[in-house]
Amino acid sequence: MKILAIHGSPRDSGNTELLLNAFIEGLREGKVEIEKIKLYQLKFSPCIECGECDHLGECVLQDDMTWLYDKYLDADFLVVATPIFFYSHTSMVQAFFERFQAFWARKYKLNLPHPYGKTPKGILLSLGATKGKKLFESLVRTFKFVMDAGWGTYAGGLFFRGIDKKGEILNYPEILEKAKTLGKEVATLPEDKWSLDKSSTP
Numbered sequence: 001m002k003i004l005a006i007h008g009s010p011r012d013s014g015n016t017e018l019l020l021n022a023f024i025e026g027l028r029e030g031k032v033e034i035e036k037i038k039l040y041q042l043k044f045s046p047c048i049e050c051g052e053c054d055h056l057g058e059c060v061l062q063d064d065m066t067w068l069y070d071k072y073l074d075a076d077f078l079v080v081a082t083p084i085f086f087y088s089h090t091s092m093v094q095a096f097f098e099r100f101q102a103f104w105a106r107k108y109k110l111n112l113p114h115p116y117g118k119t120p121k122g123i124l125l126s127l128g129a130t131k132g133k134k135l136f137e138s139l140v141r142t143f144k145f146v147m148d149a150g151w152g153t154y155a156g157g158l159f160f161r162g163i164d165k166k167g168e169i170l171n172y173p174e175i176l177e178k179a180k181t182l183g184k185e186v187a188t189l190p191e192d193k194w195s196l197d198k199s200s201t202p
């Protein structure tokens with residue numbers, strides 16, 4: 001089982017990264033291959049809407065997404081960890097998502113299947129500073145479309161409110177424990193046993 005774990009905050013060792021690390025710690029209790037990627041360390045652009053993927057089924061941009069596309073296609077899980085910025089994911093995560101347009105074109109314009117016949121599962125790990133009722137609504141909606149474009153499905157996520165300052169999540173060991181437990185469940189148990197929040201407005 002291969003897991004592509006995307007860290008989408010620009011803040012190194014911030015709250016989301018600590019959350020993702022706890023999840024990964026749990027994953028390591030099973031037999032999984034994990035690749036953790038920090039988007040802020042990469043150089044890639046958002047979709048430039050050139051339309052080339054519509055007939056090629058591939059993105060013509062040559063940047064760090066070129067190899068990241070292959071990592072996604074090889075993965076059984078895509079885990080995206082992002083803080084909430086302006087009621088959505090960060091702009092780096094948005095750029096990453098936009099580049100799934102090449103998969104969308106391959107799937108829906110050219111009617112091509114996933115090259116290895118996989119149906120990857122998408123998991124979100126997210127948090128924000130406020131207590132907004134609809135804080136994660138936009139992220140969840142977008143991610144569902146992204147996973148669909150990538151021949152996959154959204155499995156659910158973990159979402160936490162009221163976490164702001166760098167490292168503040170360490171004041172909530174129960175949150176990190178939840179993420180670790182989820183990681184272990186994903187690596188060792190069938191999907192119906194995973195303690196994920198599947199709501200559209202978590």
Ligand SMILES: Cc1cc2nc3c(=O)[nH]c(=O)nc-3n(C[C@H](O)[C@H](O)[C@H](O)COP(=O)(O)O)c2cc1C
Pocket residue numbers: 009010011013014015016017082083084085086087088127128129130131132135163164165166167
């Ligand atoms: C540009 C920016 C926009 C933000 N927008 C929101 C927001 O709309 N709602 C919210 O609850 N928190 C918002 N936050 C707070 C972050 O979600 C919060 O500080 C989070 O803990 C940061 O996680 P990190 O340490 O992983 O980067 C924003 C922070 C920044 C820097």
